[in-house]
Amino acid sequence: MKAHLVVTRPAFTLDIELDVAPGEVVALLGPNGAGKTTALRALAGLIPLTRGEIVLDGQAIHTRPAEQRPIGMVFQDYLLFPHLSALDNVAFGPRCRGVSKTEARRTAAALLEQVGLAGHASSRPRRLSGGQAQRVAVARALAVRPALLLLDEPLAALDAHTRLEVRSQLRRHLAGFEGATVLVTHDPLDAMVLADRLVVVENGSVVQQGVPAEVARRPRTDYVARLVGLNLYRGVADGHRVTVGDLLLSAADTMEGPVFVAFPPAAVALYRTRPDGSPRNVWQARIDGVERHGDNMRVHLTGPVTAFADITPAAVAELDLTPGQEIWASVKATETHAYPA
Amino acid sequence: MLVVPAVLGLAFLVLPLAGLLVRAPWSTLPQRLAEPQVLEALRLSLVTATIATAVCLLLGVPLAWLLARVEFPGRRLVRALVTVPLVLPPVVGGVALLLVLGRRGLIGQWLESTFGVTLPFTTAGVVVAEAFVAMPFLVISVEGALRGADRRFEEAAATLGASRMTVFRRVTLPMIMPGVVAGAVLCWARALGEFGATITFAGNFPGTTRTMPLAVYLALETEPEAAIVLSLVLLAVSVIILASLRDRWLS
Known part of the structure; x- marks a missing residue:
């Protein structure tokens, strides 16, 4: 995935370039208000680009609406549909993309089993713990077999103990995912553990990028220095x-x-x-x-x-x-x- | 200091209902209720109010969606127009309906010549009059529910490949269902009690357009006890509907 994202707001301009190979996990790291989530929403098609382009597998997707982009997204507070069971939440994407109900449910059941929640397939989201809901959200995003997986602060809503466990599980799932992954976080530890490459964003621009070890050893801004x-x-x-x-x-x-x-x-x-x-x-x-x-x-x-x-x-x-x-x-x-x- | 007017207000609202109960001819109630005219009026009222509510749902929910979710020029004006029937005297609404849908009306003329359909003074006309008066209740309630709903769920659905229609049907609608039901109950209750627009537009023919409120008014002049009985029935229906839906949807 190659993208040049420009989003202009009255008091803020986001202008970053991103290049993510299939199978690679890139973390957008930055302080609050740096434009990380804006970048992610622009990739998803939830907000329009002012300028720039998004090319995924050789196709320009930035002109398409969100529902026609080959993406999967995990939201910060997961946004599992409260009126659907965990299974139907995961089956929702395949159903929307024309898969038959039986087939979609089979896919969903297999994914839930992969994330260790086969026993909670019929549970409504409010019966799930934070960590379980997070895993359902990941399964739901992966169920559409996206070419680009977007994760917005996927661990931010969890308490410290659950976070540790969910982080290592997420790392396993990301390692098994063949598409490109863009992860937004403000937690350096999440970024270091989950990402192959860090892109540090401050005030709407990229201030530093590189493999985690390199960024940790050679920070280039006060923000990164404090983080590491x-x-x-x-x-x-x-x-x-x-x-x-x-x-x-x-x-x-x-x-x-x-x-x-x-x-x-x-x-x-x-x-x-x-x-x-x-x-x-x-x-x-x-x-x-x-x-x-x-x-x-x-x-x-x-x-x-x-x-x-x-x-x-x-x-x-x-x-x-x-x-x-x-x-x-x-x-x-x-x-x-x-x-x- | 606020307690005195509060109690007065309560008394003002409750006393007339109590009066109705006190003056009711309880001994002859079963016979009176079983009278064919009463049953006919009740059946007509329930049927027309229910169909009117269905019409309001069919047209009003998409209208509420348009007002809540789509930015278009003149949206504020449209919202104001939608609420006009709410403040318009129902009789005026009936006159307006006659002018547009009556035999000589702008659309009524065309309806009759093209499809041979006439609305005024028919049961269909009752439904039209009730829907006209009751629809704003539904639209306002559903629009409020839509504005209160977290739109990010709709975004999540879009990232999963759901079209606008699928998002609405499978995510938005289930999430705002309490608001839709509340709106439909208000709408139904308003349609059930409709008098002014109905008598103006649909007239007062037993069996086809004489709904309960019309029957009550008519009976009051000839047979006051019958009017009380009919009123009690309307009151009971309203209370039963409200109570049965309250626990599930309205709390």
Whole structure:
């Protein structure tokens, strides 16, 4: 699937290009209001394109209404028809595409069995749990044998525990699906686990794309850096030395010219007095706040650069950290990575 | 301070009905009810009100859909026009129907010359008069239900390949069914009680156009006790319908 989507609204313009191979899962990742769902609805034909095109299997489908596109869509709150049983919900698509009632029900029953809900075929949607409803929604979308599968925040409505389980099941179903898949999410974990490739959308444009590991290692915007949990700065490199504002950092990579520098919060160490040794990678910061972060404490630092530092609770107690306090921070050069901006 | 007018209002609504029950000739009720004229009027009323409701459903549900779902120029005007019969005195409605569908009427003339069909002063005319007066109730109720329905279900159906007609038939209609039923009940009740438009457009012929309300009015002049009996029957029918549908649809 190749698409160039342009949707113009009074206060917002979406303009992105998407290229998804059959069998590939691409996640559109971005903050709320970035235009991810708009892009998905445009692909589905639920809103018209202002400009651009959608080509699927060599056919331009953007001129067709939603019901004539070879797509399947899973909505954020599933939108299972409340007056139909799970089986009839799944059989709905094949029925609309001219399959006989018996045949459609057979297809639906087989799909429900695949998602492990054979025993709930006659249940109405309101009798299903969130995770079950999600699986019925996936089965319903797959029942029409779409060439393009669209998923809008497929796990957002689930509680943390169910989410874990449903996520791995969804991953299995997506792996078995032969068509192209576009998944919208604002959860980096969902994106990393489910997608072969991430496309990060901010303010209606693509700001970064790549395989999950690449995006996680080399974020290019503050939003992505926050998602993947890295401190990110723009600087100018001269060999191993990178200048970020007034701060001089030593990086593990040799670069020249404008670069991004990133290091994990766990690579930052804090001291009450200036540490000995190299003057690089050391700066004086002010503590802006301290919060729990997993097993560690995350310290928010301001100063020449804004940074997060993850340290152990014991270290917090030992250093007697309080907001507003001046402190020395250092980061290991081996964990500071520079890459072209 | 609000309790006093509230109680007065309640009394105002309930007392006339109580009066009806108090003054009813209970001892002779069975014989009076079994009188052929009563049964005939009751049968005519039930049949015409039911057919009128069916006509309203057939035409009114698509009209409500048009008003709720399709953007077109002049939609507000059309919605206003639809509600006109609601505020129009029924007698005026009857006169208007005569002018259009009467023998000399704009369409009535053509109907008679082409199909040999005349509507005024026939049972079909009763249905027309009742449908004219009752349809707005259905349209408004169904349109409200359509506006309240989550349109994203319709979008979901479209992504599954459902045409507009299939979406309407298999998704929209089942989801707004309570609104349709409520509208149909209102519509039916209004048609059952129709008087002004019916007597103007369809006249007052026993057996063909004399419905219960007409019979009540007529009996009041000659035989007041019969009028009370007929009124009780209308009241009972209304209450029974309302009560039987209430639990399932109207709550």
